[in-house]
Amino acid sequence: MSDIDLAPLKPTIEKFIPMSRSGLLPALHAAQKLYGWISEPVAAEIAKTLHVPLADVHGVIEFYSLFYNEPIGKKVIRVCTDPACGIKDSDGLLRKLCQQYDIEPHRTRADLSLTIEPSPCLGMCELAPAVWTMNGGQWTVGEGEDRPRSMVYGQIRELTKNCGKGKTTYLREYGEYKALMKAKSMPQDKVIAEVKESGLVGRGGAAFPTGVKWEGAFKAEANQKYIICNADESEPGTFKDRILLLDDPHSTIEGMCIAGYAIGASKGFIYVRGEYPYIIPVLEKALDEARGAGYLGKDFDIEVRVGAGAYICGEETALFESIEGKRGFPRVKPPFPTTHGLFSKPTVINNVETLCNVPLIISKGAAEYRKIGTEKSPGPKLFCVSGDVATPGLYEVPFGVTLREVLDMAGGIANGKSLKSVLFGGAAGAFATSEHLDVKMTFEDLRAAGLPLGSGVVMVFDETRDMRDALNRLGHFFAHESCGKCYPCQMGTQRQKEILHRIAIGKVDSDDFARLQDVGWTMTDASLCGLGQTAASAVLSAMKLWPELFEVKS
Amino acid sequence: MAIKLTLDNKEVTAEEGKTLLEVARENGGNVPVICYHDATTANALCRVCVVEVEGMRTLQPACIVKAAEGMKVQTKSEKVVRSRKTILEMLNSTMDLSEADEIQRMMQEYAVDEKRFPDAERRESEVKDDNPMYIRDYSKCLLCWRCVQVCAEDAQFTYAINFEGRGYETQIGTFFDKAIPETTCVLCGQCVGVCPTGALKPKRQFLLEQGVSPQEISVMNTGRKQRKAKRVES
Numbered sequence: 001m002s003d004i005d006l007a008p009l010k011p012t013i014e015k016f017i018p019m020s021r022s023g024l025l026p027a028l029h030a031a032q033k034l035y036g037w038i039s040e041p042v043a044a045e046i047a048k049t050l051h052v053p054l055a056d057v058h059g060v061i062e063f064y065s066l067f068y069n070e071p072i073g074k075k076v077i078r079v080c081t082d083p084a085c086g087i088k089d090s091d092g093l094l095r096k097l098c099q100q101y102d103i104e105p106h107r108t109r110a111d112l113s114l115t116i117e118p119s120p121c122l123g124m125c126e127l128a129p130a131v132w133t134m135n136g137g138q139w140t141v142g143e144g145e146d147r148p149r150s151m152v153y154g155q156i157r158e159l160t161k162n163c164g165k166g167k168t169t170y171l172r173e174y175g176e177y178k179a180l181m182k183a184k185s186m187p188q189d190k191v192i193a194e195v196k197e198s199g200l201v202g203r204g205g206a207a208f209p210t211g212v213k214w215e216g217a218f219k220a221e222a223n224q225k226y227i228i229c230n231a232d233e234s235e236p237g238t239f240k241d242r243i244l245l246l247d248d249p250h251s252t253i254e255g256m257c258i259a260g261y262a263i264g265a266s267k268g269f270i271y272v273r274g275e276y277p278y279i280i281p282v283l284e285k286a287l288d289e290a291r292g293a294g295y296l297g298k299d300f301d302i303e304v305r306v307g308a309g310a311y312i313c314g315e316e317t318a319l320f321e322s323i324e325g326k327r328g329f330p331r332v333k334p335p336f337p338t339t340h341g342l343f344s345k346p347t348v349i350n351n352v353e354t355l356c357n358v359p360l361i362i363s364k365g366a367a368e369y370r371k372i373g374t375e376k377s378p379g380p381k382l383f384c385v386s387g388d389v390a391t392p393g394l395y396e397v398p399f400g401v402t403l404r405e406v407l408d409m410a411g412g413i414a415n416g417k418s419l420k421s422v423l424f425g426g427a428a429g430a431f432a433t434s435e436h437l438d439v440k441m442t443f444e445d446l447r448a449a450g451l452p453l454g455s456g457v458v459m460v461f462d463e464t465r466d467m468r469d470a471l472n473r474l475g476h477f478f479a480h481e482s483c484g485k486c487y488p489c490q491m492g493t494q495r496q497k498e499i500l501h502r503i504a505i506g507k508v509d510s511d512d513f514a515r516l517q518d519v520g521w522t523m524t525d526a527s528l529c530g531l532g533q534t535a536a537s538a539v540l541s542a543m544k545l546w547p548e549l550f551e552v553k554s
Numbered sequence: 555m556a557i558k559l560t561l562d563n564k565e566v567t568a569e570e571g572k573t574l575l576e577v578a579r580e581n582g583g584n585v586p587v588i589c590y591h592d593a594t595t596a597n598a599l600c601r602v603c604v605v606e607v608e609g610m611r612t613l614q615p616a617c618i619v620k621a622a623e624g625m626k627v628q629t630k631s632e633k634v635v636r637s638r639k640t641i642l643e644m645l646n647s648t649m650d651l652s653e654a655d656e657i658q659r660m661m662q663e664y665a666v667d668e669k670r671f672p673d674a675e676r677r678e679s680e681v682k683d684d685n686p687m688y689i690r691d692y693s694k695c696l697l698c699w700r701c702v703q704v705c706a707e708d709a710q711f712t713y714a715i716n717f718e719g720r721g722y723e724t725q726i727g728t729f730f731d732k733a734i735p736e737t738t739c740v741l742c743g744q745c746v747g748v749c750p751t752g753a754l755k756p757k758r759q760f761l762l763e764q765g766v767s768p769q770e771i772s773v774m775n776t777g778r779k780q781r782k783a784k785r786v787e788s
Contacts, residue, residue, distance in 0.1 A: 040730045043729070053706075053713030054729035054737070054738070055714060055716035055728055055729045055737070056713060056716050058716060058727070058730055059716030059717045059718070062717065063720050065720075069730070327717060327720075332598050332618060479722060481721070482720070482721035482722065483720060484697065484717075484720050484722065484723070484724035485597075486598075486599045486600075486601055487588075487599065487600050487601050487602070487644070487645065488601050488637065488640075488641060490697070490721060490724070491641075491644035491647075491648055491722065492644065493721065493722070494674075494722035495644055495671055495674060498671075498674060509672075515670070515671065518639075518643075519640060519644070521637075521640075522636060522637045522640040522641060524612075525612055525613045525633055525637050526601040526604045526613045526637040526641070527601070527612075528598065528599060533612060
């Protein structure tokens with residue numbers, strides 16, 4: 001360990017000094033890029049430079065899956081093992097790769113040339129089985145491409161008009177920020193009123209009214225306010241934000257500029273999950289273009305922050321903690337972000353797709369925007385269709401089409417099979433069956449059918465699929481991603497995983513049904529944040545649909 | 555200012571700003587707590603103090619939720635009892651609570667089934683005996699966070715300990731697992747004082763429990779005593 005040369009580290013992390021603790025994740029990323037992993041002297045040097053206690057630096061490294069405090073391979077291959085990739089035999093791919101390279105999963109070669117890891121959702125569910133390789137700081141996806149392909153379909157092209165062209169739509173093609181200019185010609189409260197009038201609600205999963213959020217932050221008195229774009233897309237089955245940012249970064253940036261103007265924020269952050277490294281240079285280039293055109297850099301600017309492998313950081317308060325350089329523990333609410341958000345300042349945090357709706361609303365006007373979709377669910381919606389359909393991909397439709405229509409657009413169930421079920425809303429969602437085919441895809445109709453819209457996941461399982469396998473993968477996912485703060489989720493996700501694993505290998509116990517119910521409802525009712533509150537959602541819905549899977553066969 | 559609310563179907567009055575836990579205690583209610591401690595910032599993480607508040611989608615932690623005018627609170631509804639009992643059963647299947655007297659009493663009160671999760675993976679680890687003042691037995695740790703809090707902003711500002719791992723794998727630890735004397739720890743003992751389960755224990759107590767006699771412990775301290783005697787003489 002003593003042979004680690006700290007000389008190149010010092011100039012690399014010096015630039016993070018003004019950020020103090022908030023510079024911790026950027027400094028750890030920079031150090032890891034330099035050395036491949038974060039050794040004790042490197043961590044100590046970062047602690048000293050940023051004035052963060054040693055134990056805290058270690059705690060942060062330990063929290064994030066993509067930070068390593070022991071050596072790993074120069075090349076790291078990660079294979080997604082979550083349900084959408086499980087359908088496409090990611091286990092087989094993982095085995096094949098391990099055989100090919102003669103290495104066990106989770107292991108690193110003695111010469112530190114290679115590590116192979118199973119991974120939680122990589123956000124490439126339509127391209128399953130997803131593979132992401134990092135080799136000395138350079139990434140590839142799939143079989144060696146430099147970015148994942150974007151498969152964009154559907155009935156309308158409002159949010160995706162600049163997507164699916166096989167390249168990024170940069171400023172020259174995107175054109176002027178006309179919506180921003182229009183917004184700036186209006187008083188701030190009129191912009192907020194327009195967004196409220198549009199009926200836009202958050203597309204990240206919680207469906208909170210966007211305009212109400214903006215209004216709260218606008219009215220809060222403070223010398224500093226923030227806009228955050230939540231691009232920590234990690235919900236298994238979700239890949240829409242990846243496509244929006246990679247193909248059309250200016251829509252998000254323009255949405256953030258409008259939000260920043262509306263609430264009076266001078267600073268914005270885009271928090272991108274660590275599993276999307278290919279998005280970072282695209283965003284940086286687009287931000288530079290926006291600065292060059294005068295949209296950014298004067299009274300409002302945006303900084304990109306990169307996560308490091310933690311689903312929980314998609315939870316808004318955990319995301320704040322992460323930007324502040326801490327472990328991604330969700331905070332107790334209230335107080336809410338609109339008054340006490342990032343650095344305890346009034347903060348608006350919106351999902352990528354939500355922000356992409358904003359320029360549309362401002363340019364069209366709320367009344368015209370509301371002509372898309374239904375009365376109670378206005379606007380366009382992106383659905384991430386994966387699993388057993390002929391054509392997986394991103395589908396843009398007006399709210400109100402039925403599940404059957406979406407599946408038909410995707411070419412129906414693959415290989416002429418029939419439908420077993422659809423996982424709606426992601427790992428934190430619920431299962432639907434063929435009985436739900438005519439349910440309209442709106443907030444109100446889905447709620448009535450007991451299905452969450454969530455982040456727009458439509459993960460399809462054909463008749464041959466063993467749902468116990470999908471549930472086993474979900475159980476594993478939540479246990480891996482629980483932050484460990486509150487007891488119901490910390491232990492509940494582990495107990496749930498153990499029981500689901502037992503059921504998947506055919507060793508169901510006569511008390512397992514009752515155990516899963518108690519663990520599931522305790523997590524749902526008593527957990528501190530949305531992760532724990534939804535960690536049993538899919539399992540409880542499966543228990544209703546297929547109770548026989550959880551009972552001992554007599 | 556006094557406010558009125560309903561606690562277990564009885565109307566009670568409370569001072570504005572009080573938490574539901576305080577109001578329940580003032581009115582003779584028995585709301586259990588594990589992570590809560592008067593000397594540390596309440597983090598509402600153990601969730602055994604949860605109560606049902608009418609109109610709220612999820613159960614609310616009584617330790618931090620403030621009483622409000624007209625609130626209707628149930629402190630032992632079916633939902634509340636199921637959550638508390640399941641949390642206690644999960645704790646019991648995770649760590650060694652044999653020295654956590656308060657939690658033992660709670661488990662009796664909630665009729666906890668000790669074998670509820672028969673195949674559960676327990677969080678077991680070796681006792682860390684690396685300093686003259688206290689031992690750390692994380693097999694008994696239930697992650698109430700109090701030790702980390704008093705080591706940091708809640709009391710000592712020493713920052714010797716933090717967390718390792720995540721989720722179920724979380725454990726309290728030092729920088730790269732250093733022994734306590736190699737950390738910023740000043741042996742103030744506050745962490746030992748707030749530990750509810752015996753995971754942190756004075757070294758002397760630990761030795762006595764191991765069957766080491768007080769005389770033998772004295773001998774262990776002889777070196778120090780001799781040095782002290784020398785200083786007094788000179």
